[in-house]
Amino acid sequence: MHYLCSVEDLADGKLRVFRISEGRSIVVIRRQNTFTACENRCPHAGAPLDDALIRGNTLTCVWHGFQFDLCSGACLEEPDEKPLSLLSLCIRDGKVYLDESHTPSREHSK
Numbered sequence: 740m741h742y743l744c745s746v747e748d749l750a751d752g753k754l755r756v757f758r759i760s761e762g763r764s765i766v767v768i769r770r771q772n773t774f775t776a777c778e779n780r781c782p783h784a785g786a787p788l789d790d791a792l793i794r795g796n797t798l799t800c801v802w803h804g805f806q807f808d809l810c811s812g813a814c815l816e817e818p819d820e821k822p823l824s825l826l827s828l829c830i831r832d833g834k835v836y837l838d839e840s841h842t843p844s845r846e847h848s849k
């Protein structure tokens with residue numbers, strides 16, 4: 740597992756970008772005690788999601804305004820659009836880890 744940060748380092752309703760390796764970064768979104776992670780790349784045209792807007796369970800990409808459901812990753816504008824590439828997180832002892840040993844689940848609660 741890859742340590743990311745402590746739970747307290749993630750602000751409610753915000754996303755934070757983590758550089759995982761050369762050329763790869765991910766975003767982690769906290770919504771109260773629910774945590775979601777995805778690749779830092781919009782499935783529509785590849786925009787980085789650093790400046791994406793979070794409102795409720797929806798992420799909006801700033802390039803073309805497509806909205807994605809943070810629970811399922813699905814694109815809300817175009818049903819045929821690829822979903823967000825969701826990643827598995829492990830929350831343990833107040834710490835947030837990227838867990839790449841499991842098939843991604845949709846959400847993670849503390």
Ligand code: FES
Pocket residue numbers: 781782783784785786800801802803804805
């Ligand atoms: S690149 Fe994100 S909506 Fe187009």
